[in-house]
Amino acid sequence: xxxxxxxxxxxxxxxxxxxxxxxxxxxxxxxxxTGNRDMQRDGMFIGLWVPSFYILADRLATAALDHAERAxxxxxxxxxxxxxxxxxxxxxxxxxxxxxxPLQHIQR
Numbered sequence: 276x277x278x279x280x281x282x283x284x285x286x287x288x289x290x291x292x293x294x295x296x297x298x299x300x301x302x303x304x305x306x307x308x309t310g311n312r313d314m315q316r317d318g319m320f321i322g323l324w325v326p327s328f329y330i331l332a333d334r335l336a337t338a339a340l341d342h343a344e345r346a347x348x349x350x351x352x353x354x355x356x357x358x359x360x361x362x363x364x365x366x367x368x369x370x371x372x373x374x375x376x377p378l379q380h381i382q383r
Contacts, residue, residue: 278346281339285332292328295321 303318305311 278339278343281335281342285335285339288328288332288335292325292332295324295328299325 299318299322301318302314302321306314306316306318
């Protein structure tokens with residue numbers, strides 16, 4: 276999957292979690308006002324979804340970051356391979372690079 280798809284799914288889960296909070300509070304309060312216990316239970320049930328949506332949103336956001344990081348690492352690796360190939364080609368054309376002055380001052 277692409278990084279953008281992970282981001283969109285993460286944002287969707289975050290919005291769904293926020294809407295679950297609002298729906299849960301609305302049902303629970305409406306049940307309290309009308310005395311309808313079924314609405315109160317439904318409100319509590321929907322409230323249980325919130326952590327799941329938020330955890331899923333966090334995991335998808337982390338997956339998006341990991342995907343972007345892997346893509347960047349792959350790009351850097353490809354650039355490094357190109358540079359290494361260019362250096363090898365230059366050395367093949369020009370020969371090995373030698374020091375401008377001989378290293379005779381080093382004692383053996």
